[in-house]
Amino acid sequence: MVAERPTRARFPLARLAPLLCALLLLMQGCAQLTQIRERLFGSERAEGAELEDVDATASEPIPYEVRIEGALPASLKALLEASSGLIANKDRPPASLAALRRRVADDVQRFNQVLQSEAYYDARIDTTTDIAVQPAQVALRITPGPRFRLEAYEIVYEPGPPPGKAPLGASDVGLKIGIHATASPLVEAERTLLARLSERGHPNARLIERRYVADRAARTVRATIRVDAGPAMKIGPLHIDGLERVRQSYVERLVQWHEGRTFDSRELDRIRSVLAGTQLFSTISIEREEPAADSQAIPVRLTLKERKRRSVGVGASYATDEEGFGGQLSWEHRNLFGRGESLRLRATGSMIGQSVDARFRKPYFLNRKQAIVADTRLRRESSEAFDELSISSFAGIERRFYDHWMITSGPAFVLAQLEQDGNKDNYVLVGLSSTLIYDTRDDELDPTKGIRAALAVAPYVSVAGTQTQFVATNATLAGYQRLVESGRFVLAGRGRLGSIQGASRSTVPANMRLYAGGGGSVRGYAFRTLGPLDDDNNPLGGRSAVELNTELRTRLTESLGLVTFVDGGQVYDEVVPTFDNDLQWAAGLGARYFTGFGPLRLDIAFPLNGRDVDDLLQFYISIGQAF
Template sequence: MPFTFPLRAAAMCLCLVGVSLPHSGTAAEALLTAPGAAPELQQRLRDASSALAAAPQTDAQELLAAALSDYRTLVQVLYDAGYFSPQVNILLDGQEAARIQPLNAPSQIASLRINVVPGPSFRFSRAEITPWPKNSDVTPPAEFVTGAPATTGVLRDAGAAGVMAWRRAGHPKVRLAQQAITANHRAHTLDARLTLAPGAQLRFGRLKLATPSAVRAAAIQHIAGLPSGEIYHPDLVARSATRLRRTGAFSSVTLRAEEQPNPDGTLDYIAGVEDMPPRRLTFGAEISSSDGIELTTTWMHRNLFGGAEKLRFEARLSGLGSSNDIDGRIALRLDRPATLGPDDNLFYLAEAERLDEEHYTATQGLGGIGVRRVYSDQLFAEAGIGFNSILATDAFGKRRFKYVAGFLRAEYDRRNSRVDATGGYFLNARLTPFLGLDGTDDGLQIKLDGRIYHGLGSNDRLVLAARAQLGSVIGPSLGNTSPTLLFFSGGAGSVRGHEYQSLGIPIGTSSAGGRGYLSLSTELRGRLSDKLSLVGFFDIGYVDSDAFVSGSSASHSGAGLGLRYDVAGIGPLRVDFAYPVEGGTDDGLQFYIGIGQAF
């Protein structure tokens, strides 16, 4: 006897107490057929069926239970696809599963046959959701209109859109009060009327804490910046939660509203936070044939004084195993969240660095103070001022430079992944105006870095990636500029296939960095498997003694192939082999090993 399922169906519950069925010795033969159904719908039915998944096992009791649960599961799949008069038969050894007495189940099951007749597809004879807020920036789904295919998914989306529209209008306690849904099986139509209960428009109240934290309660409230007194908006709640997560002091942050608003029309929120371990230690390493080995380490305290202050210590050693002497850097940075406002961090930094580069050596120390403003998850900016003292030896001799330097940096990141992007773009700009002391010249340094990614093919198996880097020093002459402000080309960060800093401005028998710089890189990344990718790349770089490059600027280029092996939680391990295309080099093939994409 066929089993049909009207829109309103009764629920049946079967309870088995203390019954154990014997095990069969063979797996059941399983088959699902859905005549007239589209291939996509047939696949969805197969994927949803618990009985098909359970058929290979040998326990008849579990197979019967799975078959009984499939009636509701398969009907729901059909409802979601717009079929409201389905017929579902599930036969176990030729007997309808729903007619098998649970206490008298067979000891073994040899065959499972599921037959699904979807029936006609339904359309909306009426699609109505009321009331709707005026001037809302949310609209009902385009599919929720009279004459459109009727599915439970569209009904859910329409209800969710209505709730979101009222929440964005300041009504956090809105609910779906009534669903009047009637199916006309003769006309194959669905009459859907959804009624919303908006509730009162409310304002934000206080932020309370639900769980203890090593971060002071007052600091959590200040960092969250919940706008007490303002009309409720879900984006403001999400922004407060994001501010707390951004500190890095918490592994989990939740903000939930109180069940009942206050008599004065405000709604309090409760913050639940879980602390991260207060300290973190990391290590990194990179090796190239020209630059040698670079080792880095960072140590961080996430809650130094109890207000989610973050202290970060960084150390670097590079040039290990290369022809150059060892470089080193030590840096400290202290960030204090919400110092000037909920989205503004005040930071202090101090740094000492020893550079032994190909064409110059320098020892520098700097200290400064600045502020960081976060505008969104994708955009932030920093500005600050500090003092920098540099003792350098280069093609122009040994000199000391002293600067009072400001800086302005902005970053906009629209990549879909920070470690292995397949789409989007990235922009970073830094302006460093500097005022010279004790005879040092004034000027401005500009650095720009832009990257773009575009996926091709199914699942972005091919990715085109491009990068442009521009640098310029405006103001002082080449000989009166600290070499730490000038630009060279060559190496892993610019033009692969050429030695590190191999392209500069000839000064007698030596070279100096240029005041103008441009580097262009392109990559074609092809995924060979879920873990392994092959990359082809081409890089070209320009350096000029003037502030901006031109067609007559010195240039070189390189090309090569690379492999990437994706490691979960880390990103791709990178190996690149590059050879010079233009511009002389005596070292021939260069190789580079690191973590993450080249850009």
């Protein structure tokens, strides 16, 4: 029996003929379509093939130069240059012409965004790329056109406006109709809208839609903002975490939490500011938590991290006058009894004097803005002006009011043993010392804007020893102004006027008379040497004094600065400056090295109308600005 072989199915080739014919016709049609496109738009096949070949095999990058052309305001051109990818990546040439053109296209897109953000909604951008030269030349010519203005600003609430006073138009969110419709105020207005709603019990408000429609014919923009205010919420419970040595009852008194009131996001900022002012905490975190189901009260969690309670400070100084080398050592405890009580002990010394002092401060005395302050100081001095051994004390109330005002007032006590020109006097004085301060400076150690004004008045009377009575008054005013927004140039000025009434110069204790001259007064003149001098050219002090200081502070780098200054001043025997003696003027240069704890200061000053007793220059080194 013979087995049969299985037969294979055969696909007749004749059936492929129609398929092959259709494929050939398609290829021929594509070729014809390509020819038609080339006739209409020009040939790109060869260029495209070259680009593909370059992309695949290029080994030589294409260096280029960029020009931004057109009649552009300097500020607008700076924004365009800052946004340009061509400029940012110029040092990394593209690997092909196609890559270069992609960079150009990306810049066109960026530039359109920048132009619209600056209210140029009808701008035109033309580009040219010349690769026939080396490096390749890329030019972007911009015709910005007119700036568009804000015509209308409508706020629409969905499903409806919240009860009470809700923002409805431009003026409610800090905008003015007619301003240039730039991005910055429009974006800020959106933030303001949500902030206003959060301040009025709607912390969950959200923007649904923002529409800005430009009318090119009228050159205006109409804005429509759709917002969901969300449900009205209340202030919920406050949870405090992280306390160790600071008592929770003290924190609760400070924050004055009002559970159940309409929610106001500003309360969280107020609490953060109040707690930061205590200097007890290194970290202050205030977070809203999710309310319970069906609850309209928002719980808040306050997480605190306490600072180290104790700190030690060291300082040094040098002056070419009789003060010479000086130093300071301090120790501070910022939370003695758990309620923010602070105690600072300090010892200072120079070539002519040494002192130790203690300062105690208890905050929140009967009122959150009120504190008890007490100072005691023991001083010994042997200078050309006088010899002194004294102890002085002050205890009073410190009260802050409004935003920038503070007054301190209380009894003062002075016990002093003094010697001047061979005359020895012992004084036991009691008085009432009061100081009023207005301070808007942005930084206490290195201010760049704001002012500080102070008026101190202190009447004294003897209760034992040498008899005297007088009233000492000192007024100072210092101002600081940035000349550029960055703070690189700061103009600073200071003036001081002092007066002592009710006693002759000889009956006012020598250590409480008015003096001028030195590193913290009128630079260029030796310590306390302005004004009346005795036969040995030792300072006698006076009953009135004037000081004037002007500085131009220049920030050269992040850590280095230069100061040019002019100082002037004089001391008079009369109660009120008579200006019968010309002010003594000095000028100088200074260097500043900025640190985290304040600038290190080096000043050299030269008298401009010096006397025979004055040196050619004075040299000072210390910590902190001169004023």
